[in-house]
Amino acid sequence: MTGVGRNAAKIRRMSSRLTLVWIALYFLLLLLTLRWSSKIIRGPWLFLLRAFFPNWKFFHAVGYVPHLYVRHLGPDASWADWHWVYPRKTRRLWQLVHNTDVNLALAEQNLLDHFANDLNDLPEGEDARQLVTYQLVDRLVRFDLDRRLGSGAWQSYQFEVRMERSNAQGIEATETMLRSPECTA
Amino acid sequence: MSFEQGLQWMTWLLCWSLGLQCVEYLRTQHMTSARGIWAWSVQQADIPVSNPGMRSLLDKLYSPAWHATHLWLRLCVVVSMGVSGVNLGAVMFLFVSTLLILVRWRGAFNGGSDFMSLVVLTGLLIEEVLRVLLEPELAAKAGLWYVTIHAISSYFVSGWVKLMRPEWRSGRALTIFLNGGVYGPLPQHSLLRHPRLAMLGSWAFILWEGFSPLALLHPLLALPFCAIAALFHGLVFWYFGLNRFFWAWMASFPAILACSGTLGSPF
Numbered sequence: 001m002t003g004v005g006r007n008a009a010k011i012r013r014m015s016s017r018l019t020l021v022w023i024a025l026y027f028l029l030l031l032l033t034l035r036w037s038s039k040i041i042r043g044p045w046l047f048l049l050r051a052f053f054p055n056w057k058f059f060h061a062v063g064y065v066p067h068l069y070v071r072h073l074g075p076d077a078s079w080a081d082w083h084w085v086y087p088r089k090t091r092r093l094w095q096l097v098h099n100t101d102v103n104l105a106l107a108e109q110n111l112l113d114h115f116a117n118d119l120n121d122l123p124e125g126e127d128a129r130q131l132v133t134y135q136l137v138d139r140l141v142r143f144d145l146d147r148r149l150g151s152g153a154w155q156s157y158q159f160e161v162r163m164e165r166s167n168a169q170g171i172e173a174t175e176t177m178l179r180s181p182e183c184t185a
Numbered sequence: 186m187s188f189e190q191g192l193q194w195m196t197w198l199l200c201w202s203l204g205l206q207c208v209e210y211l212r213t214q215h216m217t218s219a220r221g222i223w224a225w226s227v228q229q230a231d232i233p234v235s236n237p238g239m240r241s242l243l244d245k246l247y248s249p250a251w252h253a254t255h256l257w258l259r260l261c262v263v264v265s266m267g268v269s270g271v272n273l274g275a276v277m278f279l280f281v282s283t284l285l286i287l288v289r290w291r292g293a294f295n296g297g298s299d300f301m302s303l304v305v306l307t308g309l310l311i312e313e314v315l316r317v318l319l320e321p322e323l324a325a326k327a328g329l330w331y332v333t334i335h336a337i338s339s340y341f342v343s344g345w346v347k348l349m350r351p352e353w354r355s356g357r358a359l360t361i362f363l364n365g366g367v368y369g370p371l372p373q374h375s376l377l378r379h380p381r382l383a384m385l386g387s388w389a390f391i392l393w394e395g396f397s398p399l400a401l402l403h404p405l406l407a408l409p410f411c412a413i414a415a416l417f418h419g420l421v422f423w424y425f426g427l428n429r430f431f432w433a434w435m436a437s438f439p440a441i442l443a444c445s446g447t448l449g450s451p452f
Contacts, residue, residue: 020448026334027341027398034345044233048292049284054300054335056342059362062352091368095428097205100212102367102426103295108222110296132231139222168360168378170370 064163066116066177070141072154073182082160085144111136116161119178128178137161138183156184186404188325191443192271192312195332195436199305200267202432203279206302207260209429210286210294211253217289218249231291247289255282273313280310298429301339305436308332326447329440336437337397340414344394353391356384367426390417400445407445411438 046053068085087105095102115133128134141159159180165173186194217223225247234240245251259282266275283303286294293299312328319327347353352361360383364370376382393413400410415438418431 016448023334023398023401023448027338030338030341031345034342034349044231048232048288050292051287051300051303054297054304054339056297056300056339057346058297058343059358060343060346060353061350062358062361065365087367088369089367089426091423091426095426096422096431097428098208099426099428100209103209103429104213104216105367106296106426107290107294110293111222111291114291132228135227136222139224139227143222166361166365168357168364170364 062166064165064173064175066112067162067164068112068137068141069160069162070144071158072145072149073156074154077155079158083148085141108140111140112161116163116177119161138180141180142185154185156182158182186439186442188322188329188443191329191439192309192325194439195305195329196271196309197267198432198436198439199302199309200263202302202429202436203263203306204260204267205432206295206298206429207256207263211256211260214249214253214256217247217252223290225289228289228291232288246285252289255285258282271309271313273317276306276309276313280306295427295429297339298427298433301336301430301433301437304335305332305433305440308335308440326444329443332437332440333401333444336434336441337401339434340394340397344391344397347387347391348395353387354384356380356382356387359383359387363424366424368424393417400441401448403446404442407442411441414438 069082070085071080071082073079085108087102087109089102089105111133115131115137118131118133119128122128122131137159141157145154145157161177163175163177164171215221217225219226225244229240229244229247232240232243234243246255259279262275262278262282266272266279283299283306287299287303308328308331310328311331312324315324315327318324347358350358352358357380360371360378360380363377371377377386393410397410400407414434415431418427418434421427422431
């Protein structure tokens with residue numbers, strides 16, 4: 001190898017090592033940012049385009065999560081018990097390639113999470129019914145009643161958003177965040 | 186794995202992943218119809234656009250007929266890219282199409298899998314744009330490194346945030362989350378209800394995720410890392426039904442394999 005070739009190889013090696021150092025510094029910085037609680041920047045477009053800013057924090061904390069409960073007025077004019085709208089499905093291996101029902105059920109739960117966040121952010125005295133998420137959850141409730149009972153099997157309904165905390169045995173604490181007015185079919 | 190091979194495999198896996206997602210979107214159209222939960226008539230109030238022309242364009246794009254046409258067109262582009270290879274026009278179409286779908290689902294249909302699909306698509310977009318300006322290998326390198334950094338960051342962040350939580354360090358969180366899974370709750374006598382086993386499982390995944398950047402040092406580290414990642418996403422599907430996560434992250438593995446060991450390995 002000539003002197004020029006040796007130098008070029010040396011520069012390439014040094015440049016690679018330097019990139020490695022930069023990458024190590026990036027991960028170190030990433031680690032430090034996890035320790036700081038920075039101000040959250042919010043905005044409607046940022047919310048809609050949040051896929052560009054993924055935070056990669058999945059299932060990271062156990063705590064209160066919103067659950068949706070629904071009750072309906074049956075044909076005999078009596079209120080049924082509160083029903084927890086929560087997806088429980090049967091597992092099939094082929095769902096690894098096609099799992100529409102489960103993904104829709106998960107999207108319903110995400111909607112509920114966003115609704116709970118919107119309720120938290122709602123200024124004191126404001127009507128929650130003006131929220132887009134309220135209206136979407138209301139449609140979810142109607143959809144759930146039709147799905148479970150069949151359309152026409154219910155006259156009125158009411159729903160609650162409860163913040164619930166679980167332990168290994170089940171739900172250990174619950175607080176009602178919102179109770180809707182009685183609505184008709 | 187060379188950068189060219191990495192790019193080829195990433196394209197195939199992304200096309201497979203986007204294709205599966207697209208078929209699922211086609212089957213969810215009743216939910217975005219006028220009678221569905223996510224009716225555009227309600228959801229349009231969420232869009233912060235005041236320009237009437239832009240509003241009517243979005244109304245048109247998200248009308249059931251146009252939305253269906255968009256999804257079929259997207260599926261055709263995905264299939265054609267999988268068969269004939271990546272090109273700038275197809276990637277740009279898929280990028281814009283993904284944004285439209287994300288907005289239609291209020292930012293995400295399936296959370297992390299949408300984010301990772303966008304990361305891989307952006308990696309391909311970077312590669313295709315740079316290919317016009319630079320030599321192909323350098324363009325491929327840039328696109329694959331973009332995907333690799335995001336993919337490794339996803340495991341790294343996920344591992345360290347868990348390590349900072351006492352409920353994860355004790356294994357308690359694992360049992361609680363598995364109980365809440367769509368295929369849950371865990372059977373009464375499941376081994377994962379056993380505190381010591383839950384703690385062992387938690388720590389195994391926390392350490393594997395937290396030390397994920399080491400996979401960049403050598404292909405011999407990247408290969409088992411990706412194999413464990415596939416197992417991990419398989420388990421996430423098995424317990425939580427997140428099939429899209431499995432394929433979205435699989436699409437990033439060729440990038441990790443191609444980039445590992447290219448930075449002057451210390452071994």
